[in-house]
Amino acid sequence: QSSLTLFGVADTAVSHYSVKSAFYNNTLALPSASALAFTEVTRSQTALSSGANSSSRVGFRGTEDLGGGLAAGFWLESGFTQDSGATALTSFSRRSTVSLSGGFGELRLGRDYVPTYWNESVFDPMGAVGVGENLIKSISGNIATARGPGSPIAANDNAIRASNSVGYFLPRNLGGFYGQVMYALPENVKHSYLSDSSQRGRYYGGRFGYANGPLDVAVAYGQSTAADTLVISEAGVVAGTRLSEKLRTINLGASYDFGVLKLMGELSQVKDKAETTTAPLSAGRLTFTDNDEYNGAMIGMTLPVGAGLLKASYARVKFKNDLGSAAPSLLALDRDASVNKLALGYVHNLSKRTALYATVARARIKNGQNNPAIMAVGLGGPAFLSTGSGVAGLAPRSATGYDFGLRHAF
Amino acid sequence: QSSLTLFGVADTAVSHYSVKSAFYNNTLALPSASALAFTEVTRSQTALSSGANSSSRVGFRGTEDLGGGLAAGFWLESGFTQDSGATALTSFSRRSTVSLSGGFGELRLGRDYVPTYWNESVFDPMGAVGVGENLIKSISGNIATARGPGSPIAANDNAIRASNSVGYFLPRNLGGFYGQVMYALPENVKHSYLSDSSQRGRYYGGRFGYANGPLDVAVAYGQSTAADTLVISEAGVVAGTRLSEKLRTINLGASYDFGVLKLMGELSQVKDKAETTTAPLSAGRLTFTDNDEYNGAMIGMTLPVGAGLLKASYARVKFKNDLGSAAPSLLALDRDASVNKLALGYVHNLSKRTALYATVARARIKNGQNNPAIMAVGLGGPAFLSTGSGVAGLAPRSATGYDFGLRHAF
């Protein structure tokens, strides 16, 4: 009953990406002639891509039966770039866990998916990869890259996975109920002459669901500390500005299998709560708050057709900009933005392990100039051209892409 | 009929390398006394080396029978440094492919050997590794390093392998005829306000051969775009100098097995065609061309002796310098150079997988000062001392080396 498995996925596609930026003008003046010469700019790329249907990976995993219903297990999984071979088993950043499981459930230690990620993947017909990936997941990743705690491993740390985590999973025999909680240690050093230590990098969250027959529904909540600066020097003197920022994610996903087709969807909200306190902290300090919100909804379906599977999804994410507690300027009165995305795909299964697939997707961005760092959703290719800092210039407008590939699991 | 294999080679040798530079004087003046104090400089090194008989590597590969004669396959292979362990499965830069094969042949996607490489390896008694490696391969690698498109993965990209490639192989049952073609995507971004996109990094080529009984012969042609700068700024203004450079390789290899010994050889030509156009491109622009040539020939043999195999090869590569379309100076009248190399080896097989081996090699360089970046063929150890920019100084003259090692395949 013990096992040791080498496993992986080799997935490559010929992909095409195209991103279009369009001219915008938030001023009262007419645009200059030279600005109008570029009312639209398109960047495009044709490339061999990796993992557009299932992320390319190599891993080792195993379990050991310890008797008495107890088992030990490990799972080490590395992504790699199938198209170029540039990375191989460079890091186990996809998953690096060791577990103890039994009647009590499972205790899992190391680097693993965060609970708040699962609804973005499980209830996405596209599996949250390739040009058609769940728009909510794309934007959550962009938030983590732009605002999150960062990491030498993955820029979107704590959006998809967390290192240094302790996770607990409910046992499987709860009549369809399932659940998990996770705490990821921030691992920052505490100094005896400071009253506190930075919590930057900390994540905690949980996910609970119910799967029975055709129905699967789950809700998740998580909080990631993106910034938590302690600006007291070793001599006890206050210096600099203190920044505190937390990302709070709540999402709900569900699917229902009608047999002929399966419907699925997700609702998600990410709150980005930032607080800046100017120095000196002790007296006369000023605190500014800035609480942004990202509200998303996605609906999708999969439809078996012979050896194939048709897939479709439509999603929309709206950015609600808090102008902050400092007095807003006239130009900043409406700094919101939104994105919607339509994706269509077909997977032709040659076997359980091997498939040919095609996906097309199109994203459309409204008022992207108000938040190009996060709302500029490309599909994997070149970056949008963004100019003008929200006043007048070129802003992300739309992105289209396709993947046509071969996926082989081993 | 499906399979999953972990495989590799662990190969280490005690190697010695020695490179000698000698004084040259292209001026009419006598050399100074201090210059004559160093008429010859030798650098040498004794080292444990990796992969002198067969490149040290670890890989995963597998095939899946899809029925109806169709099969899927993958091949992920990483080199590693056996002597120091400094690199392990750091990149699948040796090969990272996923394939679909059947009666139609094989479609292969990812990073793979370029067609033009095979004749340099298959028809080299030394297998294009270690101190005795095919001189033509060494110089092709040097050209790619000095002039080629470059890559974060391997300096000699497109000389041995190409990333982002689509390859097609003829089926195997063609009465001895075999063949392959490859196209590697340059993956450069196209901008809507430019009429063209850079083709830098692109490779296309093919190889066709015939193997029947004792005879094997093959011809290959390939073209790699080493440089293709587009110097128009985003505002549409021409700026800078446009450089276009292409490396065209044609080679022919053959072997004939007389039973008592096997004869083999290769002819090769690499043309380096560069074109520089000064700015502004629109009017009054000047275009300079510079078309260099590298012509090589190699002859070798292998001779089975009991459990062992004696191997020998002799090769010569001549650099033919085009002085370019700008007026040449008097000193530049003859800027050609040449290298020849003799290699002798013995492999003592302890089993099919394990062998002890010894190789000695000597390369001799003529007029190395005219092209030290490419014609200075060391054998794996220290770099030559090169001074004087072709006028007077020290130039690469000769290199000697040996490997004495143990190769174990698994």
Next chain:
Amino acid sequence: QSSLTLFGVADTAVSHYSVKSAFYNNTLALPSASALAFTEVTRSQTALSSGANSSSRVGFRGTEDLGGGLAAGFWLESGFTQDSGATALTSFSRRSTVSLSGGFGELRLGRDYVPTYWNESVFDPMGAVGVGENLIKSISGNIATARGPGSPIAANDNAIRASNSVGYFLPRNLGGFYGQVMYALPENVKHSYLSDSSQRGRYYGGRFGYANGPLDVAVAYGQSTAADTLVISEAGVVAGTRLSEKLRTINLGASYDFGVLKLMGELSQVKDKAETTTAPLSAGRLTFTDNDEYNGAMIGMTLPVGAGLLKASYARVKFKNDLGSAAPSLLALDRDASVNKLALGYVHNLSKRTALYATVARARIKNGQNNPAIMAVGLGGPAFLSTGSGVAGLAPRSATGYDFGLRHAF
């Protein structure tokens, strides 16, 4: 009789580290009020750690029976960070060897443990890992980091392992006697115009022991060339200062299994011999010597308790500072330092491969200000705060830590 094995260890612990620095004053003056404000500073950290009971690793190894008692073998082993997955099969820096073995013993080539390391690991109840690791090993590692030859692979190169090594092991059937010798090539380039080449990076050493019944005893000696600068320029002119530094390690370890408990211990001495010769070398040159010594002793025991194993060790290392051949200042009269460490552990085996474990350890440093680079023994967490360059300030005083983890071998 041939084999190919994928193996590894996944080991993660919740660990806590705390390091305390305390105020010292080697001057005749009273400390200032601001200095006294920080008479003690503690830094602490709670973290998920990797490999606190057995280093987390993934490896490939195999043997091939060549007939006639001869066998070939290879062993490739990479460490990885179980807690974060940040490194995977990034380097085979734990071991990268290919071997030929038979009645004559074993010849082993590549990167391997140095003979002088084994006594620090085999006779340590804690296996030289985690917060309780052998103090002698910690300090040998610190010496190699601060004074050793350095390496892009591992800062403590030649203290634990050496690259580019040739090793020989005695055959196993010598009535309990065992032994090994190793030579690691420095691989520095020799220039024809210099009479010598640098030996920096060279290691040679050996270990011999006797294991029979309850007794195991072994002695080892090794020398590592930490520095060997050749400061003659290519034009033959002497420039700069020549530094030569060698680390000589001798140690003796023994264990005796009384059945109810097993006693073990180690004695060790590392001599750091440095010689600095000022330029010009030819005439009127000055040579300064500086010969430091590190003397260590460790005693430990393991006690089986049901499915568990209790472990304890106590160690002490004394730094004996040679003030060098230059005239010492009054303040430098006694620049010695010492560390002692107590470690207690318990391993609860769930199977042969899987265990829960707990370790606590405490190190106490005396006069750490005299050699903070080497004597400041933390236990894996934050660095000590060190100020004042030995005159007056904060110096490392004590460190405490614990690991509470899960180890799973596969």
